[in-house]
Amino acid sequence: MRIFIVALLTITLSTFASGQAYELTVRVTDGSTKTPLEFVNVQIEDAAINGTTDGSGTVVLKTDSKNFTVLASFLGYEQLSQTVRMAGPTQTLELMLVPSAQQIETVTVTSNDASERLSRPVMGVERLNIEAIELIPVALGEVDVFKGLQLISGVNSAGEASNGLSVRGGTIDQNLVLYDGAPVFTPTHLFGLFSVFTPDAIGGVDLYRANIPAKFGGRISSVLDVKSRNPTSDNFKMQGGIGIVSSHLSIETPVDKQKKVKVLAAVRGGFNDFIFKQIDRLKNTESRFADATVKLRYTANEKNIFTVSGFYSADFYQIDLLNQFSGITSDRNQYTYSTLNGTAEWLKIFNDRASLNTQLVRSDHKPRLLFPQADTDNVIEFDSRIQYHSAQSIFSYNTENGHRLSGGGQLIRYDIDPGGLDPDGVESILPVNLDTEQSLEASLFVEDEWKVSDALTLSAGLRFTQYAQLGPGTNRIYDNEEILDPDRLTETEEFGSGENMQTYNGFEPRLGLSYQLSPKLSFKAAYALNRQYLQNIFNSTTPLPSSRWKLSDNNILPQKATLYSSGFYWLPGDKGYELSLEGYYRDIDNLLEYKPGADFFLNPTVETDLIQGQGVAYGIEAGIKRRKGNFTGEINYAYARSLNTVDGPTFNTSVNAGQQYNGYFDQPHTFNLNLTLDDQKANQISLNFVVQSNRPYTVPNGVLQIGETPVPLFLERNNARLPVYHRLDFSWRIHNAKLEEKRWVGDWIFTVYNLYGRKNAYNIYYQPRTSGAATAETSGSPLESFRLTIFGAPVISLGYSFKFQ
Template identity: 55%
Template sequence: MRTLICLLLPMFLAGQSYRLKLSVLDHVTEEPLPYVSVYLTPGGVGGLTDEEGIIILQAPRGSYDLHATYTGYAAFEQEILLRDHLEANLRLEPTTEQLQTVTVTDRADQLALTRPRMGVERLTAEALASIPTVLGERDVLKSLQLLAGVSSAGEASNGISVRGGTVDQNLLLLDGAPVFAPTHLFGLFTVFTPDAVSGVDLYRGNIPSRFGGRVASVLDVRSKVPDTERTEVRGGIGLVSSHLGIETPLDRRKRLGLLITARGGFNDFVFPLVERLKDTRSRFGDATLRLRYRAGERDFVTASGFYSQDFYQVDLLSNLGGVPATSNQYAYLTLNGGLEWLHLFNDALNLTVSVHRADYTSELRFPQTDGGKVNFLSGIDYTIGRAEGGLTLSDHEAAFGLQVDRYVLSPGTLDPGGVVGILPAQLEQETGREASLYLQDDWSISPKLSLSAGLRYTMYGRQGPGQVRYYRAGEVVRAATLTDSETFGKGKNLARYAGWEPRLGLNYRVGPRTSLKTSYARSRQYLQNIYNSTTPVPTSRWKVSDNNVVPQTADLYAVGLTHRTTDEHYLFQLETYFRELHDLLEYRPGADFFLNPAVETDLVRGKGRGYGVELTARRLTGRFTGEVNYAYARVENRVAGTAPDTRINRGQWYPGYFDQPHTLTASLVLDQGRTHELGFNFVVQSNRPYTVPNGFVSIRGTPVPLFLERNNDRLPTYHRLDFSWTIRNFRREQRRWTGSWVFTVYNVYGRDNAYNIFFQPRTPNTPALGIFQGSPFAAYRLSVFGAPILSLAYKFTFLP
């Protein structure tokens, strides 16, 4: 329907010139369309819409023809009479054969039949708001964990597992900068400030060629573009956390906009109320800042900043390096920043130049009984420079660019803090550099067939200063086979790797409401996380690739089917995949990475494979909406070394650490109208593998557990139900202040899910699962949230 609708706010102002403000939307999805060409004739007044689909024109009183053109949409033309200041919505109709070029909306339901990429989930701010909340917070990672193929790495974890991949195999980006500690409060919250998030893209299949460096998935989180037309204040007060955000123009010409949001959680007073958590402490905070300046009709400059801080304390879980402690304390700090310039040459061609910086610090503290404290610090300093162009033609949407990454790792520094008997220690820094060229083209070959083809070439170098250690060729890498070492100065190359990464996706329309897809993607990972999985809460260590640690490489194959019902109420999706992983890193039995300068002597290389089937049923319309997902997913590793201590499970295939064969999730929302909304999240899944003793040996008359296999048992099945109830104050919906109450219950029926079962020397006054024939070792079960957690929050929006 080619009409101009929804005239919202006519105003009369004396003078010869009047303002016309247009919001350009997709007629089907109601999603705003950026960079649409809009102009008036006669007179030629016009320009492009901004990233929110808004344009403001000034013209004298009179009659005009309003024109709007945008690739993939039918051209718009309408006669208007301008005699007042006007605000209006303009809806463009997408053309049938070019739907893949439009801006997608809530999880891309409208475009699931046409886009050639597989394994893509796209959530807008509106979609996140419609998913039942957890503890009163709208949360990115918790929402994604309700999707097929995405699961939590475990309560008290610091990330997600995608299709069985490890946490470090996911690239998490916020406005182009990587985030290494993405969660707050034992994994319950994501660090991304809720009021600042505009949208989220999760790529777990055919990853676009502009992304590289990880072998499982990419999570691309974007902050809102600041509103330059009006001031809006959002906030919330809750038992678990409170937050406040503001969007406002900063100049009279309304070219400069500001978005600033902050959130804090101070929960130390809550945990002592529960006996089993009396020694637990937690507090966190995060903030997002974004400035956007419109330098002209075709130039936009955006500056962004992000801060995240965490502290939590738990009972003693690990006693690393023989350092005594009364508990474990963890502190994380993230400081990110970025600067971006976008230039629009014309309606079809644009260029973006950006630089991003991420500074991540992790600290593990060991409090002493005498009041002293030993600190272990590590961190990553990461810089990204990128230049990317975009070209849109009638049947093509292409992107091409150059990216340079530089990261400096501080693997570990031990500060005794004045504790007698502990010596200071520091590992040498590690520097890596990547340079990548990439090209991507989404091609609409015909109304039934579309193609997404991408190619990325990356050159990697381990750079000095640093030491290169050489081991005897053909023999096991261990201290005894070290033959020589060489020290290099700053900027010298210590090791080099390079390779092509092709990406391909194909979509064929079997019928008007059914499509068949297939895809292939290769990816490499030069920065990886190594850890000893027997540690309940592992002190992980990041490691760059060098002459002894080879980059991981993955090949992913997938086939899928999508069907949307005739009545538009339901969407069904099926995807099956197979991933092959080369040069997988594993640890040797008895490995100790703590302050180990030659960490490669405790590592072994192997192969990995993952395969599965994912099913999704989604109800799109009506008061009762939501989705149900089921995934059958396996991930297996094989390490067949040349010596007994370099073979795991006798060189046979064994379950990976996030091998969770069956996962069923449901996210349902019952909208009772203008006042009430009820939400339910339900999760049930096979829990992670863990290692149990194969038997016991007697050492001087004392039975000691003997571990011969890895991941040979499985934790009890995980399941949990969450509930949320939102009460809106509908009487104030048309006023400047609107508010709502959100009541949530996490883990409604108090399931005591096991995060881990581990074996360690017996601890006095700590209940154990089992004590073995007088052995000094015992099995302990770690559960983080074994009872319902209630929360109440009040959220508000204010328009001054």
């Protein structure tokens, strides 16, 4: 495949490069605010010539026609058509889009426009909008970004209460999750049931899972870029909703008389204890959460726009279970975690071709784990912290000969407190404070998207990152680099504050190609290399909020992944259908795994419980979508494998005796069906149907008898698979039932999750039999197994949302 892609790039570059007779520069602005609009799709009617606007609202189109019609379309705005007569070889066209007051056509998962998917040299990129997300039937009726993403081929969850997503077989921490440019380290609420992003504030969701743009780095699987919407209204607006799980409210309004300063403030809160109290086995379970987004936008003039945004998220939940951590016991465990992010951005527009975007970001994540002690007021507390600071500047420039250039730099600093334990007066527990970790990542990047001809478009990007782990800290050196064991520790090196403890660096190339075989059919290919210097360490299917984050050091090497992908995109007829077929192959070096019996909690030498190996992920994804008419939807199928190999010199440094084994998110077959019927008046009915191979899990290879107690013996990892997962969901949305034009418009949303009550297995676990010795009916095993199901019955919810302006 590598040779094929290289050969194809060479042939197409030499064969199809050609000049154009006319060049039209199009600048698109918001008709009410006069601010530039990014990601607007602009095309020449009845021709395979199109593009999307950059950060300054500008795109350049090249054509050999003197007279033609330009179409501009963007979600939330009325489509604009403009006839153009070229007066010379170059010309500039100003377009102002008017916000749409009508109900937007239902779209589930889509790029800006089908023609963009056809022509641009990007693969594995999907875009969601909030109107589509609101239609997806989900558990407890919550608006959820993650559930929308799970309709995409190659995007799965570890289960119905999973803290994150797996993209093309990758682990959860291999995804970079950003909200207004700031990372979100625990992106879910309510035990992992739905995402933390404030629903009323979401502007757009972009998922990159193939040739990730060069401006992004630090993760090897995907980038999820969530952006809050910009406040643009000249009048006061309010919207919100009331539901079983949570309620939410947002306002948008200008602040000054000139309406140059506008603000968006949105908040959501959930208090769910009353739900759990209705279920006897959950009567002591508690859960509360909240999130809020505030965004202030100042348009100084048409060439200078300033934006400041803030995000806060907080969770508390209590599980009435007996858990032990390093000798700590409690009849219940309490988890609390919060995120406080801030982003400041300045967009400087020099002219129709050039702009500069500068961004400052801060993220502060604080997880805590509490152990209330029975019959006392003592609460043992474990807390940790991740602080992230970033400065980034990107310069964009569109040349006269069809190049869309961008480049810049980024500086990131991590400050990680792995954790400390406060015994709160419990004499049997000693206080612990793990050493802090610090690092700097300095990156330079450049990217070029070049429309070589009407048929061929290329993209090439390059990112270089210099990573440095900084003191204060200690480097531990072992006598064998492959066997990290406390007994093999031979030397320690102490470093003072700011001293360089360990460095890594490397280039990360990104390539893309799109060649239109016909006006309706295109072939695409992509290549990307990515490195990851920050890992989330956990030895369960999904990490807890208190799971440990670890920087690369002299013992833990950065993970590295190389991805190859290619595919076809076809737009048959004029009925709004899109067909796609895409294949990919990913190599992973220094994949992070854990030793048998690993315990990361308060471990000062955590590297001695970690091992690293190799991984491969490959698959084929096929999809068909319909975007026009009353009946819309999509069908996706993916065949995907994720396989790991850890071949160390000893039993403790290898997995499955060094043989290849299934990765934790190896789910070979996934089928997603999403259909929406919209009568274009008041009713929207949606159905989701999901079928997938369930994830691997580990079953005992035997039993070890210790006294009278049988103990499961695990010699292999991921040697079995949970039963097939399938589920049907239903949603009915009644919009403005009286069909009246008024300032207050309300919607009722009725949802049934897991319509036919499938008892899908989240996990299967084993323990000694409580009913006596093993019998022939139980195949002679002294163990019995239990299946854990999260939602084993239909989950019905009813919500109400409103908009006022």
